Amino acid sequence: MSSQVSQIRNEVDSEQASPTRPMPKWEPYLGWIYLVILVIAVAAMIWFPSNASAYSVTLALIVLMTISLATSWNFLSGFGGYTSFGHAGFFGIGSYVGALLLYYERTGWITAVILSGVATGVLALIIGYPTLRLRGPYFAVAMLGFTELFRVIVTSWDSLTLGGRGVFLPIVRFQQVEDGATWWDRFQVQVHNNQNYYAMLVLAVVAMILAYVIGTSRLGLELLAIRDDEVAAQSMGIRVVRVKITAFALSAVFPGIAGAINARQVGFIEPLTIFAVIWSIRAISTAILGGQGTILGPILGAIVLTLVSERVWESDPNLYQVIFGGLIVIVVLFMPGGFISLLQNWGVLPRSRRL
Amino acid sequence: MSQPATMPTTSTILDIRNVSKRFGGIQAVNDASLSISEGIVTGVIGPNGSGKSTLFNLITGLDRPDAGDIRFQGRNVAGLGPDAINRLGMGRTFQLTRLFGRMTVFENLTVVSRSGKGEATDRALELLDSLDLTRLRDEYAENLSYGQQKLVEFLRLSMNDPSLILLDEPFAGVNPVMEQKLLEQLHAWVNAGKTILLTDHEMAIMMELCQEIFVLDYGEVIAHGAPAQIREDERVMEAYFGR
Numbered sequence: 001m002s003s004q005v006s007q008i009r010n011e012v013d014s015e016q017a018s019p020t021r022p023m024p025k026w027e028p029y030l031g032w033i034y035l036v037i038l039v040i041a042v043a044a045m046i047w048f049p050s051n052a053s054a055y056s057v058t059l060a061l062i063v064l065m066t067i068s069l070a071t072s073w074n075f076l077s078g079f080g081g082y083t084s085f086g087h088a089g090f091f092g093i094g095s096y097v098g099a100l101l102l103y104y105e106r107t108g109w110i111t112a113v114i115l116s117g118v119a120t121g122v123l124a125l126i127i128g129y130p131t132l133r134l135r136g137p138y139f140a141v142a143m144l145g146f147t148e149l150f151r152v153i154v155t156s157w158d159s160l161t162l163g164g165r166g167v168f169l170p171i172v173r174f175q176q177v178e179d180g181a182t183w184w185d186r187f188q189v190q191v192h193n194n195q196n197y198y199a200m201l202v203l204a205v206v207a208m209i210l211a212y213v214i215g216t217s218r219l220g221l222e223l224l225a226i227r228d229d230e231v232a233a234q235s236m237g238i239r240v241v242r243v244k245i246t247a248f249a250l251s252a253v254f255p256g257i258a259g260a261i262n263a264r265q266v267g268f269i270e271p272l273t274i275f276a277v278i279w280s281i282r283a284i285s286t287a288i289l290g291g292q293g294t295i296l297g298p299i300l301g302a303i304v305l306t307l308v309s310e311r312v313w314e315s316d317p318n319l320y321q322v323i324f325g326g327l328i329v330i331v332v333l334f335m336p337g338g339f340i341s342l343l344q345n346w347g348v349l350p351r352s353r354r355l
Numbered sequence: 356m357s358q359p360a361t362m363p364t365t366s367t368i369l370d371i372r373n374v375s376k377r378f379g380g381i382q383a384v385n386d387a388s389l390s391i392s393e394g395i396v397t398g399v400i401g402p403n404g405s406g407k408s409t410l411f412n413l414i415t416g417l418d419r420p421d422a423g424d425i426r427f428q429g430r431n432v433a434g435l436g437p438d439a440i441n442r443l444g445m446g447r448t449f450q451l452t453r454l455f456g457r458m459t460v461f462e463n464l465t466v467v468s469r470s471g472k473g474e475a476t477d478r479a480l481e482l483l484d485s486l487d488l489t490r491l492r493d494e495y496a497e498n499l500s501y502g503q504q505k506l507v508e509f510l511r512l513s514m515n516d517p518s519l520i521l522l523d524e525p526f527a528g529v530n531p532v533m534e535q536k537l538l539e540q541l542h543a544w545v546n547a548g549k550t551i552l553l554t555d556h557e558m559a560i561m562m563e564l565c566q567e568i569f570v571l572d573y574g575e576v577i578a579h580g581a582p583a584q585i586r587e588d589e590r591v592m593e594a595y596f597g598r
Contacts, residue, residue: 023493221466225455232453235415236467236511237441351493353462 023350030354034212038205045201049184061197061265063306064204065258069279070286070298071207072254076247077284078292079220081227082132084248085280086143089150090120090255091262092275096154097262099167099269113199113260120256121249128248132241135230136153144277151275166270169263196265205252205259208299214247215295216354223247224293234264255279285328291340296355300339362463368393368519368550369414373422376409376434376574383409385574386423392517394538396541396551399562400585401571402542402594407554408450410571413522415447415550416440427519442469446512460488460507460583463496468514475514485543486536502533509540520544522553526560538564560584569596 026033045064049057068089077084094116100110131142154161159169175189191198214220227234229334234240255330265271290301310329335342343349369391376384384406384504391397399407412418414425416437425433425459432440441447455463461479468475471578483489486506491499496507505525526534541564544551555561561568569579570585572594580584585591 112545218466218472221458221462224458224462225466228455228457229453231417231437232449232455233466235417235437235447235449235453237438237469238467239438239513351459351495 012266016024016324023352027350027352027354030352031212038208042201042205049065049197050190056141057194057197058265059287059306059310060198062310064197064200065262065305066282066286066302066306067204067299068200068254068258069283070290070302071211072251073136073202073280073283074211074287074292074298075214075251076244077251078225078294078298079214079223079227079246080247081223081293082244082248083136083140083284084143084251085140085277085284086124086146086252087201087255087283088275088277088279089143090124090252091145091259091279092118092154092271093123093150094256094259095263095269095274096167096259097256099169099263100161102264103162103167109195109264110199112333113257113264116260117253117257121253122258124249124252125245128245129241132248133243144280147275147277147280151271154275161271164271166268167263171267172264187347196261199261200258203254203257208295210250211295211298212354214250219243219246220353227293255283284348285331287338288336289328289331289338291338293355294338294340295341297338365493366393367391368428368462369552370424370426370587371410372416372424372426374410374413374420374425376406376413376418376420378409382574384413384420387571387574387576389569389576389579391550392567393518393550394548395566396545396564397551398565398568398582399552399554399560399571400556400558400568401554405571405594406574408523409574411447411521411554414440415445415521416557422588441510441515441517444515444518445521446515446517446519448505448508448512448523448525450523450527452501452508454499454504454507454511456498457495460496460499461492463507464511467511478514479510482513486540502529502536505529505533505539506536513544517549519550519552522551522555524555525553526555526557534560 045060048060052060069091073087074083076082097119098112098116101115102109106112107115127146130137131146134142140352155164157163172195174193177186179187181189208304214223222233222238225238226240226243230240259274263274284306286301287298288301289305290299291297309320309324312323331338337344340349340355344351344355349355361369367390368546369389371387374384374387375382382568387406387410389399399410401407409418413420415435416435416439418431420433423433424431424566427440427445430443432443440525453567455466458466458522460483465475468478468500470478480489480492483492488503488506491503496504499507500581509525529537538560541551553565568579568582568585570588570591572590577590577594578588580588
């Protein structure tokens with residue numbers, strides 16, 4: 001009898017999960033470490049255009065845009081597990097709101113860019129309410145549908161949007177540095193000539209800071225709980241609809257603004273390319289590669305994926321799509337948690353929510 | 356067949372009146388009335404498929420009743436969402452545990468808290484300590500044994516100190532040592548004046564634990580009363596062992 005009991009006790013003891021590695025000492029200071037890195041990185045990025053080629057600046061702008069898109073996609077879809085194909089739709093709407101405000105000369109460009117984000121944020125609030133009741137693949141498909149719907153509306157509302165002809169945006173007139181200019185004058189010219197780059201820098205920084213705030217807050221945890229088991233989350237009193245819509249609206253602001261800045265950068269937009277699903281896929285694959293539901297993952301993914309794909313495209317434009325697609329397949333199959341969870345599994349990184 | 360008359364008393368915390376729920380061709384709950392008294396342990400028993408889980412889902416808002424009233428502390432909660440009902444002071448566990456698998460044990464507790472961060476942390480640590488689970492605080496919930504998951508689910512519902520606790524088959528699939536731990540927690544709740552509503556197939560435990568038992572069969576309440584009465588009831592025997 002007693003041996004039976006002790007046997008059961010042994011079973012219970014052996015049931016105990018393996019002890020977790022303790023958090024490293026630097027973990028609580030990660031926020032400050034990030035702040036220092038961010039300040040240094042931003043200073044470098046501010047300085048960067050002063051002696052970089054136009055090509056390098058454009059490439060950096062694309063990296064920053066991808067950071068904004070992937071990081072913001074991650075708010076709802078990474079943390080909350082609601083995969084959205086709607087980023088292309090918001091990107092397109094933002095592009096058109098910004099472009100048309102400038103085309104009809106209604107506002108200055110900074111106001112136009114900000115209003116684009118406001119527009120897509122409000123739009124997300126409106127369509128989030130009905131669609132966020134759908135779970136899993138239904139939500140993904142609904143957002144795909146909305147992207148298509150937006151494209152059709154913009155294409156057919158010819159009198160406002162110029163339809164399929166597209167919109168040409170007023171170009172940024174370059175300034176020259178005059179002889180004997182102070183460094184401050186030079187800097188102002190540099191900012192003026194690279195204003196889209198600097199705007200994208202601001203957007204990416206705001207997105208990253210917001211990612212940290214969400215990732216380390218109750219909202220972030222609530223989203224993770226929804227990802228893991230929405231029924232349980234709701235039964236434990238988490239207001240899931242409110243949480244999802246908040247995350248969705250926040251995540252929609254960034255593609256809107258990125259679209260408007262991108263429209264200025266490329267100078268011409270038309271519905272087919274601007275509402276293309278590839279914008280969603282870019283955001284999704286970047287976030288997955290880096291690590292969904294983490295703060296750093298989408299940032300890391302954006303830097304690696306943009307630079308690698310640019311490099312591959314340069315050397316072999318024909319193979320580009322194959323390699324790019326293959327890379328994503330490998331990531332999804334063999335490291336579904338992306339870089340971050342790979343490094344965590346190797347023991348390089350702790351399982352911190354600050355990552 | 357007439358419903359057993361259960362007059363709500365002043366101490367009735369949950370009053371279920373003529374509640375029905377149909378799924379397609381199956382009448383899962385049929386005109387059921389149950390009155391749950393405050394501060395005691397009430398059991399709901401019945402064969403598999405008798406409507407116990409559906410009844411729990413109706414009470415906690417996961418399903419909406421087709422007909423009938425569910426009054427919790429005098430307020431009709433039928434039609435409210437699960438989050439709203441939980442916030443009124445009702446906590447539950449699930450037949451198969453539903454923890455947040457890729458979150459740590461500690462996060463599983465703090466995420467449902469409605470207090471500030473510091474208070475939530477203190478509460479979670481205190482609860483973990485109460486069941487000797489502190490060493491698991493940073494473990495992912497999906498890595499826990501089933502029994503441990505049940506314990507954490509118990510603690511999770513305690514985070515916001517609900518007045519009514521619903522436990523859906525808490526002892527199913529749990530080894531005797533874990534069962535003892537679960538029972539300890541249950542007794543702690545009873546001593547703290549909580550009202551508990553639970554279902555289980557472990558007849559011996561139910562008879563010992565519950566002051567009042569309702570018996571469901573084909574979605575209907577076929578008997579209710581003290582365990583001693585239930586044991587003698589012919590309809591209960593029929594429902595369980597056939598005619």
